[in-house]
Amino acid sequence: MDILLDIASTVLLVTGGFFVFVGGFGVMRMPELYTRMHAASLTDTGGAALILVGLMLQGGFTLVPLKLAAIFLFLFLTSPTASYALANAALLSGVKPPCRNETGKTFPGEPPVADGPKQSKSSAEKRTANKTVAGKAARKPAGKATRKPAKKAARKPARKKS
C-alpha cells in the first residue's frame, strides 16, 4: 500500500514539475502578451494541482492533507480569476492581440499585419457584410441562404449612414 502511494505521488510530482517548467518556458519564449498568459495560466492551475495532490498522498492521516487541500482549493479558484482579470485589464488599457482572421485582416480598427494581404478602401463594410453572409449561410439551409444574406448586406450600409 505504501509503495503504491509512493509511486502515485512520484508520478504526480514529476508530471507537476514538468508542467510547471513548461509554463515557465512558455512565459519566457512566447511572442506576445496573450500567448504568454495562455501558457502561464494553464500550467499554473494544472501544475499546482498535480504537485499539491502528489504531496497530499504523502501526508498520511494528519492535518497536512487538509491544509494542502485548502491551498489547492484556493489556488484552483484564484489562478483562473487572476488570469481573467489580467487579460481584461490588458485589453481595456489597449493591448490588442495581433490576431488575423480568415480574410487576412487584423483586429477591427487596426492597421494590417505587415505581410498580410492589402486592405482595400471600404474593407470595414465588406468585412461586416462577409461576416453576416458567412454566419447565416452556416446556420440556414441552402435555399434560404442565397436570399437572406443579400437583403442583410443591402440593409447594412443604409443603417451605417444614418
Place this chain on the structure above:
Amino acid sequence: MEWVYFGTCIAILVTMVLAVVRGVVGPTIFDRVLAVNMFGTKTVLFIAVISFLSGRPDFLDLALAYALINFIGVFAVLLFFQSRGVRRAAEAERDAGK
C-alpha cells in the same frame, strides 16, 4: 522520496528564475504583472514542497498565507493599472478629437 521532492524543487526554482527574467524583460506592464503572479504561485508550491523535504509541516500555513497575499496583491496592482490605461485611452481620444 527525497529525490522526487528535490527534483520538483529544482523544476520550480528554474521556473521562478524564468518568471523573474520575463518580469525584468517584459515589454508591457502586464507582462510584469503576469510574471509576478506566476512567481507568487510558484512560491506557494515551493514552500509546500520544502515543508515535505525538510519534514516540517508548519510551513504549509506560510504557503496558505502567501497564496492569499499574492492573490490580493495582483488584484490591487491590476486595478491600478487598468484604471490608468482606461484614463490614458480616454485622454488620447479627446486629444485626437481636438
